[in-house]
Amino acid sequence: MNERTLLEENENRPERRTAFVARELHRLNLDIVALSETRIAGEGQLCEEGGGYTFFWKGQEPKTPRKHGVGFAVKNCMLFSLTEYPSGLNERLMTLRLNLEGNKHATVISAYAPTLLAEDQTKELFYAALDTALTAIPNEDKVILLGDFNARVGRDSDIWRGTIGKEGVGKINANGTLLLSKCVEHDLVVTNTLFRQKINLKPPGKHPRSKHWHLLDYIIVRSRDQKDVLLTRSVTGSEDCWTDHRLVYSCIRMKILTKKRNAHALKRLKFNVDSLKNDSNKLELQRCLANKLEQEYPPNSC
Template identity: 45%
Template sequence: MCPGLTDDVQQIDDARKTAETRLADSGSIREANYTFFWQGLSQDDPRRHGVGFAVKNSLTAAIEPPTGGTERILALRLSTTAGFVNLLSIYAPTLCSTPEVKDHFFEALDEAISRIPSTEGLYLLGDFNARVGADRDTWPSCLGHHGIGRMNENGQRLLELCCHHGLCVTNTYFMCKERHKVSWRHPRSQHWHRLDLVITRRADLSTVLHTRSFHSADCDTDHSLVGSKVRLTAKKIHRTKTKGLPRINTCSTKDPERSRLFQDTLNEKMDTSSHNVTDTDSKWYHLRDAIYSSALTTFGKKEHRSADWYEAHWEKLQPVTETKRKALLAHKQNPCPSTRDALRAARNKAQQTARRCANDYWLNLCRRIQTAADSGNARGMYDGIKTATGPTATKTAPLKSKTGEIITDQCKQLERWVEHYLEMYATCNVVTDAALDTLPSLSVMEELDALPMLEESKAIDYLSCGKAPGKDGIPPEVLKSGKPALLQHLHELLRLCWEKGHVPQDMRDATI
C-alpha cells in the first residue's frame, strides 16, 4: 500500500512546471540544484505569459531539451525504463479571454498532443484556468469520483479535448481533504476552485500514485502548489559526448604541507617499472594517470559554485521566510483581518531583510572587484565579474532543413550537420608549382636537432596559473607544485618523444 504524497514539499523535487515566467525567447540556465528551461515571446514583444520547467540536475542526463514551444505550451521528453515520457507545461487563457484566443490555444494544444506517439507516456501539467467540475456520469472516461465544484466553459473545452485523445484528470481520482483538492481562491467571492491540473492518458493512470494541492508552499503567487507522485524510473540517454574529468582544487596547491604530500604520493606511484618503458604513449599514460590521481587525492575536487546573495545570508533570511510562510498558511486557513495584518507584517519584514542582505552582498562583491582591479589582480577581478553576472543562459534554437522545416529526430539532425559541413568544406584548393617556387628557401637551423636538455624547469616556472587544463585534466598549478618530483620524469618523456619522433595524441589534441 502506498501512502501517497509526502507532506514534506521539499521531497517532491524531480521536475517542476512553471508558468507566467515572463522571460523573452527561449533558453536554459543551470543553477545549484535545478536546470531551468523556459519559452516566451520574442525580445521585442511584451513580457506576457511564458512557461517552463525546473528539472533536477540529476535528471538532466535523461531528458531531451525542449524545442519548438510557444509562450503557452512547452514540451519536454524524459527517458524512462518503460520508454519515453512527454511532459507538457501548460498555461491556458483565462475565462475572460476572447473566443479567438481560446480557439487558437486549444488548437495548438490538440496539435501538440497529436504529435506525440500513442506508445509514449504523456503528462499535461499546468494552469488550465478551467473548472472541470464533478459530473462523472457525463464524463466517465475523463473524471474520477472526487471532483469538486461545477464546470465552466473552459472546463468543457478541456474535457472535450481529453475525450478526443483518451486523457483523464488525475486530480479527480484521489480521495483527500477538500482543501487539498483546490488550488486557487477567487479574489472577490473568496471561493476556492481547482484550476491547476495534472492530466495523463487513461491507460497510464495506474502510474499516478497521488495528486493534491500544497497550501503551505510559499510561492508568492495566488495559486497553491499542486504536486503529483508518479511511478517512473529515469533512464540515462546515451550521448556521444564523453563526460569531462573532475577539476582539481588548485587553491590547495598553495599549502606547503599538501604540496609535499603530493610529491610523496607521486613518487610512490612512479615505480621503477615505468623507467623501462620504451613506448612514448605508454610512458605518457602512466605519468598522466599518476599525476592526476595523486593530485585529485591530495588536493581534492574543485567546487564550481559560489554562494549567491540568498545563500550567503541564509541565517538571516531563513527565519523571516519561515515566519512569512506560517503567516500565509494561517491566513489561508482562517482569512480574517488579524491574519491578513499578520501576513502583511511578515511580508514587509521579509522584504526589508531581503533587500538589506542583497544590498550588503552586492556592495561587498563590488568592493572586492574594485580592489582586485586596483591591485592588478586580473583573475580576481574577472572571477568577481563572473560571480556578479551569474550562470550563462543558454539559448536554444531548433535545427532546420534546407527547406526551413524544423528537425526533431536526432538521427536526421546528425545527417543535417553532416550535410552542412560537407557543403562547407567541399571546395578543393589547388596549389600550383609556380606558387611553391615563389616560397623563399631558408637555411637549416642545425641547433634545433639536438636532444632537449633540462630546460623543463624554466618552462614549468613560466606557466601561467589560472588557465583551464587540457584533455589530461592537469592544471599548471599542479605541475608547479610537484616540480621537484616531476622534472626528471618529464625530461625522460620528452627525450623519448624526440628519439622516437612520436608525440602522444593527448598532447596534440586541442580543447576548444
C-alpha cells in the same frame, strides 16, 4: 574598489527568484515542475547549481508586453534522462521528452491556457496548438499534461465518465468543457479528481476577487496509465513563491532510464602490452611517466 567592498555588494544583492524557487522545490523533493505565467521574454534556460535545478522558459518576443509564458524546472540529476532539452511551441505550451527503461518514453507538456474572459479566438488557437502537440506524441509514449488551464471541470463524473473521477470540486464552466472535450478526444484522465482527500488539499487556485480556492491547475495522463498515478494533491504553503496558486503535486510510477556503466565496452577495452616488449617503447613510457610525476609533484613541493 577593493575585494571587501565587492564581497559586501554581493552579500547585499537581492537573491534571484529562481534560486528561492529552486530551494523550495528541493525541500519538496520534486523531479520535474511545470511553470505557468512566467512572464519572461524570449526562450532560454538558467541553471541554479546551489538549488539543484535548471529552469527552462518560453515567453513572448522581447519588446512585447511580458505576459503569459510557460516553462519547466528540472532537477539537475535528471537532465541526462531527457532526449533533448525542453522545446517551447509558443508562449503557452512547452514540451520535454523523458527516456524510460525498456526503450520507452514519456512526453511532458507544460501549459498555460487562456482565462475565462479571453476572446474565443484566443482559446481556439490554444486548444488547436494543444491538439497538434498531443497528436504528434507517439502512441507508445506516456503523456503527462501539466499546467494552469483556468478551467473548472466540476464533478459530474457520470457525464464525463472515464475523464474525471468522483472527487471533483464545484461546477463546470465553459473553459472546463473545452478542456474535457480535448481530454475525451485523446483519451486522457484528470488525475486531480481521482483521489479522496481533505477539501483544502484539492483546489490549488485562488480567485483574485472572492479569494475562494478553485480547482484550476491539473495533472492529466492517458487513461491507460491511470494506474501509475499514486496520488495527486495540492501542496499547502507553496503559494509563498510569488503566486496565488498552490503547487499541485503528483506521484507517478515510472522507471526513468539511469546512467549505467557500459560493462560490454569495459570488457572490450584492452591495453596493448605487447608493444612494451620493445626496449625503445619501454624507455619512452618510463620517460613520459617520470615527466608527468615531476609536473604533478615537483621535488621542492614538500
